[in-house]
Amino acid sequence: MKLLMVLMLAALPLHCYAGSGCPLLENVISKTINPQVSKSEYKELLQEFIDDNATTNAIDELKECFLNQTDETLSNVEVFMQLIYDSSLCDLF
Secondary structure, X not given: OHHHHHHHHHHOOOOOOOOOOOHHHHHHHHHHHOOXXXXXXXXXXXXXXXXXXXXXXXXXXXXXXXXXXXHHHHHHHHHHHHHHHHOHHHHHO
């Protein structure tokens, strides 16, 4: 699941630095970990990045991974992403 998440997020064009300076990336991450967002809504959000059925299937699998997690796990992912935003790793992009 972690590898799939990294691959999906890496596939997004980096129009800006990762973290709070990139609303597109933040929006995708928040929709990814939000259990209220359905797979169809999620695919609609990422439609401009979908080129083929393999990408569609990967997006479905990624969202499904997060739909099957507890609220505590989703909260931890959110904290983890904020730690990444606040770290100097964002300067690499």
